[in-house]
Amino acid sequence: MELKSQINTSKLPKHLAIIMDGNGRWAKQKGMLRAFGHENGTKSVRQVVEGSAELGIENLTLYAFSTENWNRPKLEVKTLMNLLVASLKKEIKTLQDNDIKLLAIGNLEELPKKAHKELQEVIEKTKDNKRMILTLALSYGSREELINTVKKISIKVKNNIISPENIDESVINEHLYTQNLHDVDLLIRTSGEQRISNFLLWQIAYAELYFTNVLWPDFTKQHLYEAIIEYQKRERRFGKTSEQIN
Ligand code: IPE
Numbered sequence: 001m002e003l004k005s006q007i008n009t010s011k012l013p014k015h016l017a018i019i020m021d022g023n024g025r026w027a028k029q030k031g032m033l034r035a036f037g038h039e040n041g042t043k044s045v046r047q048v049v050e051g052s053a054e055l056g057i058e059n060l061t062l063y064a065f066s067t068e069n070w071n072r073p074k075l076e077v078k079t080l081m082n083l084l085v086a087s088l089k090k091e092i093k094t095l096q097d098n099d100i101k102l103l104a105i106g107n108l109e110e111l112p113k114k115a116h117k118e119l120q121e122v123i124e125k126t127k128d129n130k131r132m133i134l135t136l137a138l139s140y141g142s143r144e145e146l147i148n149t150v151k152k153i154s155i156k157v158k159n160n161i162i163s164p165e166n167i168d169e170s171v172i173n174e175h176l177y178t179q180n181l182h183d184v185d186l187l188i189r190t191s192g193e194q195r196i197s198n199f200l201l202w203q204i205a206y207a208e209l210y211f212t213n214v215l216w217p218d219f220t221k222q223h224l225y226e227a228i229i230e231y232q233k234r235e236r237r238f239g240k241t242s243e244q245i246n
């Protein structure tokens with residue numbers, strides 16, 4: 001049976017997040033430079049963006065560049081930033097055609113001017129789109145996000161806008177980069193690594209984790225369907241017993 005038809009569209013993850021990993025190894029296997037892997041990774045981005053929108057997933061968040069990735073060789077960082085600009089220019093049409101709104105999370109000020117400007121433009125142009133919110137995590141680190149959140153809340157406490165007794169989960173949520181996005185339901189990581197690498201630590205508190213050996217440039221809609229089918233087989237108990245759920 002076709003994989004897509006096995007998906008129960010009334011039980012989709014509201015928020016799907018993906019750690020897109022393995023571009024470098026994919027290129028190396030082919031005797032090519034890492035940049036070749038990154039270029040081919042953009043095809044997989046299109047696959048999951050279209051695939052998620054077609055299914056009816058409301059939020060898709062992609063880890064594209066971490067705060068730690070700034071420590072890579074200068075030339076690789078430059079390649080990734082140029083690729084970001086080129087992809088934004090090229091994919092704005094895909095976003096508009098599919099009614100997808102773009103957001104970005106991370107320390108965006110750190111991005112090269114050109115990338116920052118292009119990003120802001122696409123965010124502005126797609127701001128009224130309704131079908132799906134695509135969030136790119138760029139220069140993103142979860143610990144940095146949490147530090148930033150603590151600072152913002154502290155300033156409000158200092159200025160008597162928030163009182164410490166009233167700080168609860170919703171206050172934290174409102175001050176994260178992800179603001180009012182739903183908690184992550186399903187987190188996919190490609191390339192066989194089984195770690196979180198400083199991604200959405202608060203937001204994945206109760207996410208289902210899915211690891212696959214597929215390297216990111218090989219990841220297609222079919223792999224996305226496989227992950228969602230597996231997700232739908234899991235019983236999400238949120239601390240309760242199985243009997244309470246059923
Ligand atoms: C993911 O692929 C892309 C980024 C982290 C920007 P990698 O570049 O990490 O590929 P591997 O892990 O070295 O194979």
Ligand code: IPE
Nearest residue numbers: 019020021063064065066197
């Ligand atoms: C995580 O991948 C960051 C992104 C996918 C953007 P890395 O390849 O940088 O992760 P580590 O360093 O191997 O954990």
Ligand code: MG
Nearest residue numbers: 021022023024
């Ligand atoms: Mg990697």
